[in-house]
Amino acid sequence: MIAGVVLGAVAGLDRTAFGQTLLAHPFVAANVSGWIAGSPDTGLRAGVLFWMLSAGRVPVGETRIRDWTTAAVVLPWCVPDTAPDAARGLVFLSTLVVALVGGAAIRGIRDVARRSIEGWRSRPVIGRGDPAALHLGLTSLHALRGAMLTALAIVIGRGLVALDLTTPGTFLGEIMGVTWALAPWALLPLLWRAHGDLGRSRAPWGWMVGGAVSALVLGLVLRGGA
Amino acid sequence: MTSGRKSPSWWRLWSVQGSFAPDARQWLGWIVALDGTRSDDDRSWVDAEPRALNTNPHLFGVLVGARLGIEESGHADAPELARTITEVLPSTLGAIGDRLIWTGVRPAAVAVAAALAPWSGPAAAVGAWVVFAVAQGWFRDWTFTWARRHGAAVAGEINRLPLHAIADRARGIGAFAVGFATIATVLEWPSTESLMAAGPAAVGALVAGSVLVWRRADPFWSVLAALVVASVAVGTVG
Numbered sequence: 328m329i330a331g332v333v334l335g336a337v338a339g340l341d342r343t344a345f346g347q348t349l350l351a352h353p354f355v356a357a358n359v360s361g362w363i364a365g366s367p368d369t370g371l372r373a374g375v376l377f378w379m380l381s382a383g384r385v386p387v388g389e390t391r392i393r394d395w396t397t398a399a400v401v402l403p404w405c406v407p408d409t410a411p412d413a414a415r416g417l418v419f420l421s422t423l424v425v426a427l428v429g430g431a432a433i434r435g436i437r438d439v440a441r442r443s444i445e446g447w448r449s450r451p452v453i454g455r456g457d458p459a460a461l462h463l464g465l466t467s468l469h470a471l472r473g474a475m476l477t478a479l480a481i482v483i484g485r486g487l488v489a490l491d492l493t494t495p496g497t498f499l500g501e502i503m504g505v506t507w508a509l510a511p512w513a514l515l516p517l518l519w520r521a522h523g524d525l526g527r528s529r530a531p532w533g534w535m536v537g538g539a540v541s542a543l544v545l546g547l548v549l550r551g552g553a
Numbered sequence: 554m555t556s557g558r559k560s561p562s563w564w565r566l567w568s569v570q571g572s573f574a575p576d577a578r579q580w581l582g583w584i585v586a587l588d589g590t591r592s593d594d595d596r597s598w599v600d601a602e603p604r605a606l607n608t609n610p611h612l613f614g615v616l617v618g619a620r621l622g623i624e625e626s627g628h629a630d631a632p633e634l635a636r637t638i639t640e641v642l643p644s645t646l647g648a649i650g651d652r653l654i655w656t657g658v659r660p661a662a663v664a665v666a667a668a669l670a671p672w673s674g675p676a677a678a679v680g681a682w683v684v685f686a687v688a689q690g691w692f693r694d695w696t697f698t699w700a701r702r703h704g705a706a707v708a709g710e711i712n713r714l715p716l717h718a719i720a721d722r723a724r725g726i727g728a729f730a731v732g733f734a735t736i737a738t739v740l741e742w743p744s745t746e747s748l749m750a751a752g753p754a755a756v757g758a759l760v761a762g763s764v765l766v767w768r769r770a771d772p773f774w775s776v777l778a779a780l781v782v783a784s785v786a787v788g789t790v791g
Contacts (some may be wrong), residue, residue: 345571347567347610348689349682353702354678359678359679371670371674373669374678375667440581452596453600455596458581458596463573465571507744509780513777534732542733
């Protein structure tokens with residue numbers, strides 16, 4: 328779990344504060360997290376779902392901030408690959424709350440930054456101090472936010488799984504199993520629209536259809552060969 | 554203005570977003586980057602800078618490099634040029650960088666990794682991360698040096714770089730990979746008993762999600778509402 332918290336801190340920095348090297352992208356974050364946690368299949372599937380949810384959003388200057396990065400890091404640490412789909416569905420829905428809380432925390436840090444910068448500017452030039460110290464302090468808050476939220480969410484998520492609320496055959500178990508199974512279908516339009524809207528022409532739609540047809544043909548060829 | 558500035562440390566160029574604030578935006582990151590080029594502790598120059606600054610973080614080095622190039626040129630009109638470039642260039646770089654990085658190369662890198670993931674597992678995501686991180690690190694360094702060499706001419710010269718062509722090519726690759734990944738991952742999603750019983754619900758969830766997304770409702774709540782309603786309906790009936 329310590330590795331997960333460290334990953335949450337680094338990804339929290341990478342998301343908007345430092346580097347933006349792609350680690351914070353939900354698809355990458357979930358896969359790396361799943362790899363480290365020993366649940367690569369859950370990581371891959373979580374990555375696909377959070378990729379769809381975050382598609383089309385630019386992590387700079389957002390108005391509706393949602394922290395899909397932390398949500399993507401957390402999920403593979405709560406449900407191993409051997410867990411039933413119902414448990415994955417329950418934790419998936421729970422991590423959506425993580426995304427909302429994380430977004431609110433980012434807005435809070437930015438508000439702290441606004442007040443700190445105003446205070447720094449209002450002082451006489453001689454008494455302002457090194458701007459790099461203030462800058463690094465504010466930057467490190469993003470790592471702290473990522474670490475704390477990841478730790479808290481993993482503990483709560485594992486607690487939810489341990490409660491065994493999603494036993495097969497129960498009402499909640501049925502619903503959560505269906506949620507996990509239907510999730511990519513419900514979220515797919517987000518991904519399609521995001522990539523269709525990236526260009527000003529209809530060309531991306533043609534490329535998308537081309538990619539889908541290629542995958543279908545390849546799949547048929549591979550299955551025919553097998 | 555003095556000539557012969559030192560280059561700012563790399564972390565000053567990579568962390569411009571770290572103190573992002575709603576009003577000043579990247580202002581403090583800009584001040585920290587400029588401060589790293591000076592050898593003295595006199596910061597009276599800070600109050601002459603714009604009160605807010607916002608640009609694409611991956612192209613931030615272009616702004617810093619151009620500013621240094623102007624100040625090092627020793628021209629009589631360098632102070633005026635420096636002020637103008639600081640006010641005008643951020644929005645230009647923002648537009649170019651958003652198109653190149655946020656809607657071009659970045660989504661394409663992820664889409665290609667997602668298309669390969671069913672065969673490669675997490676290695677595709679890790680590979681995309683490493684390649685992107687190295688490439689953008691090189692890009693930040695190269696564009697800083699390039700802008701420092703060109704100074705005020707950067708505003709015109711940047712349109713001679715093939716950045717728009719790279720962005721267009723990346724968008725096409727990204728869209729193709731999204732189509733491929735859709736088939737490769739979503740259709741191969743583990744079929745559970747509940748999903749087998751709920752084939753029509755899968756189609757219903759897709760249609761409901763599509764309608765809500767295309768009507769441009771807030772995707773978070775609208776798509777989740779479609780998902781939860783479909784799940785409860787199927788779970789209850791099933």
